[in-house]
Amino acid sequence: MIIEPPPSQPAVPLPPPAPFARKRRYVTWLSLSLMSFMALMVVIVYEARWVYPEIQAYFSQTGNLTGQQLATRSRGYLQIAQQHLLGEQPFDDEQRQTVRLNLDLAYGLIDVEVYRQRYRCTQPSLQTLNLLTERLEENAVTPFDTAAELLGPIDCLTSIEMNQLDLRGMAINEFSESTRRHNQILTYSSMVIFALGLLFWGMHERQLRRTERATKQTIAWMQHAMRDPLTGIGNxxxxxxxxxxxxxxxxxxxxxxxxxxxxxxxxxxxxxxxxxxxxxxxxxxxxxxxxxxxxxxxxxxxxxxxxxxxxxxxxxxxxxxxxxxxxxxxxxxxxxxxxxxxxxxxxxxxxxxxxxxxxxxxxxxxxxxxxxxxxxxxxxxxxxx
Amino acid sequence: MNAVNLIVVIRCCAYHYPKAIVACILLLLSWLSMPVYAQALSVINGEKTTTLSLNELRQQSTIILSVFDPFQGREVDMHGLEFRRFLVNQFGEVPPALHFTAWDDYEVTLSGWNDPKWLMVTEEDGELLTLRSRGPLRLVDQAYNDQRDIENLREFNDWIWMIRSIEARW
CATH class of the missing domain: 3.30.70.270 (Reverse transcriptase/Diguanylate cyclase domain)
Known part of the structure; x- marks a missing residue:
């Protein structure tokens, strides 16, 4: 029996089709999954960065002098002036200077555009302080009357304080509501993005298993193609x-x-x-x-x-x-x-x-x-x- | 001399002397009648305390800038001197920290003054700063940027008002 020499390259069968397309799809699912988890991180970091400055703005200066309202500080100086005016000591030049100092300090703290715009009593209070200062210098008013006149600006400042506190409370409530809203958004968007990430990861795993199965099939098929089906030995x-x-x-x-x-x-x-x-x-x-x-x-x-x-x-x-x-x-x-x-x-x-x-x-x-x-x-x- | 006595003197003068003399006296007395407080700055370096008159500081004020003052809600022409240069003149170099005392008894120690942005204001819109206008000396950031919300005065808490003394902390 004469056997012709076989071709130099064995006729190895090709694996199942479209490996490139499958690999591309596989990469895409994996990328989508990773992008989802990255998006989740971005959302969390963004929310954290949003909340912290807001908290800073509202609470960072609580407890120190600059954390107090200007109106509060101004009222404090007026009340000190009142104490000097109504004190038991004789109202001499030194007392007068002290009262004037406190009135000036109070004036400087209330003479703020925001107060002038929002509170009608601001301008009259400033005028009262001006008038009282002049009359004090002229000795044209008794200390008792001056102290009584200061009650008007003090009332004004108290109302400013109350209103400002209300505004602050409203701002904090708004901030709280906004935080709650952001929390909800964060929670739901995190869940959605996380679910998407899991879904994409699942798709990636499924694709991976498909690829492995296809590879195994290819190998088995190639092995089968190399076997003699009758005897089980090679061909x-x-x-x-x-x-x-x-x-x-x-x-x-x-x-x-x-x-x-x-x-x-x-x-x-x-x-x-x-x-x-x-x-x-x-x-x-x-x-x-x-x-x-x-x-x-x-x-x-x-x-x-x-x-x-x-x-x-x-x-x-x-x-x-x-x-x-x-x-x-x-x-x-x-x-x-x-x-x-x-x-x-x-x-x-x-x-x-x-x-x-x-x-x-x-x-x-x-x-x-x-x-x-x-x-x-x-x-x-x-x-x- | 208190203000009431001065006014009496002025009225007498106005009755007996020509108007020009009265005017001069009025100007002199109006200056004298200004409160004696808030007319000087104490500069403290260890044991040494130097008192600088505000006039002296005003004469050194060579910078005029238009800055939006959120407390006044408008652009203000601020006249003052570069604070960093002032510190170098007073202390030889910029101290690591400064302790400020204000006329309203506010006290604070802050660092980071080696920065040309700080302007020590002595006048605004041609008027001397007084306690009523949050003077007689005020430190402002002459080049604050858009990151500060001008509607939120809390963001300008680093503007130091009514400065009474500056102490170097080494």
Missing amino acids: RSALHQDVAAKKGAALALILVDIDFFKQYNDSLGHPEGDQLLRRLASLLKYVLGAKAKLYRLGGDEFAAVLPCDNDALLIGYCDQLTSVLEQADFKHPTHPHNERVTLSIGAVRFTAGEATFPDAYKAADKALYRVKSAGRNDWQITAAA
Whole structure:
């Protein structure tokens, strides 16, 4: 039997379609998921940055002098002035200066545009302070009357304080409401974004599993394509691939052909023929050991590739194959020269490589042909390729 | 001399002397009748206290700037001197911190004065600062930016009013 050299590249089947598109989609889901979680972080940071300055604005100066209202401070000076005016000590120049100082301080603290705009009593109070200062300087008013006159500005300042407190309370309430609203927005948007992130992550995981499954299927399919479905051993493609993978190794190639297999099938039927092929594959595996790789090249022809660095070892394998087959005693009722199945074997040693294998294959095939020509049921080793 | 006595003197003068003399006397007396407080700044460096008259500081005021004063709600022409330069003149260098005492008894210690933005104001719109106009000396940020909300006076709490003394804290 002459076997044509196989193509230099084994016909390895392509994996299932569209890996690029799948990878792109996979990246997109992952990116969307990561973007969602990043968006969540941005929302949280934004909210935190929004709340802190607001709190600063309302509460940072509470408890110190500048945290007090100007009206409060102004009222304080007017009340000090009143204390001096109504004190038991004689109202001399020093007392007058002290009162004037406090009136001036009070004036400076109430003479603010915001108060003038919002509170009608501000301007009259300023006028009262002006008038009282002048009259004090002229000694045209008694301390008691001056103290009584100051009640008007003090009332005004008290009402300003109350209104300002109300405004502050309203502002704080508004801030509180705004904070609550922001909290709600933060909570719901966080939940939505988190859910989206999880959804995208789930899509990413699903895509990942699909990709893994597809890869496994591809590998299984490729492995299946390299197997002989009848015997479970490798096929011709696998032979070429395995030899190419062991480049440089000292190997032996054994080609095995069943003698008069057509007659066997004709007499016992194809199912029995298939059975014989399976038994023979087992026998080859048994004799050549675990290190040998077996292949069915088609029909009744098998090949074995195994590590071998000397002819004696190879001769031993061939001898053993023949003797074990004899002991197995597979019946062949239509064998012209024998009652049992016999094999023709051609073998060669070679150093694995893409260039050397076709020559080795050719040499082993020639040896096999010579055995057949010589009457079959024998083996022959040819010189190293 | 109190103000009432002065007024009596002025009335007498107006009756017996020509108007021009009366006018001069009036001007003199009006100056004398100004309160004696808030006319000086104490500069304290350790044990040493220097009293600077406001007139002296006004003479040193060479900067005139138009600044929006949120307390007055309008643009004001502020006249003053660069505070950093003032500190260097007084202390030899800018102290790490300054302790301020104001006429309203406000006291505060602040640092970060090595900054040319601070203007020590002595006059505004051509008028001397008084306690009533939150003087006689006031520190303002002459170049505050848009980050300050002019509607929110709390954001201008670092403008120091009614300055009475400045003490170096080394």
